[in-house]
């Protein structure tokens with residue numbers, strides 16, 4: 001254990017030296033964006049440019065999540081179009097479009113059309129997601145809403161177990177219950193994206209072997225510093241959640257901004273960005289082994 005840790009630190013250190021010498025991030029290992037929405041309509045017009053910019057900064061894999069069944073085909077098409085880059089996840093989000101700008105809690109019926117798709121495309125998936133719980137009061141005002149979200153979440157956790165896939169998880173105003181539910185359901189491989197719960201709750205997740213990722217929005221203020229400091233780097237991944245959660249709330253976020261959260265995590269932890277890049281990429285491929293196969297499948 002001790003040796004292994006020393007070895008890890010040594011590898012990271014040597015890597016950092018080499019990268020510093022080369023004057024920047026490693027293009028070899030690259031970044032893994034563990035949670036982004038490239039199938040979102042915001043990217044429809046200029047996706048090719050967005051992809052190109054992300055390749056330019058060294059992004060090697062986009063773990064692309066979905067929020068509703070209507071998006072499933074699009075993300076699978078993107079995997080066909082960019083087989084060395086796009087690693088798809090299928091999932092039904094705890095919040096669904098409720099007409100207009102409204103969002104409503106998910107219902108079991110929202111899973112009807114999705115369930116057969118999970119099984120049909122199981123070989124192509126790197127995870128089930130984006131799934132989770134969002135108990136923000138105005139999104140889940142009633143007990144029934146929270147109950148429905150929980151039923152949908154547990155059902156998808158069970159699909160993940162059955163298909164032997166990790167889960168890509170959203171949790172808002174529900175940190176403790178999300179982690180407790182996953183542990184009760186026997187989930188061992190999970191990414192909690194944009195986690196904003198208490199450090200003590202996050203450490204429960206660390207104990208369970210879960211990973212945590214942080215988008216560029218964490219650079220907006222210092223609110224998440226304490227949390228980032230306390231989660232060991234071996235349990236941290238990078239994400240952008242593009243097109244949301246960028247540095248500026250009003251500007252579309254994109255995967256090339258992954259360099260920003262890498263830099264921020266490095267600053268908060270007092271490490272070099274190269275070390276954060278290397279370790280988080282290793283973590284990502286450990287958590288989503290299917291994503292690694294993706295990058296090696298073609299080219």
Ligand SMILES: [Zn+2]
Nearest residue numbers: 035065130241
């Ligand atoms: Zn998301």
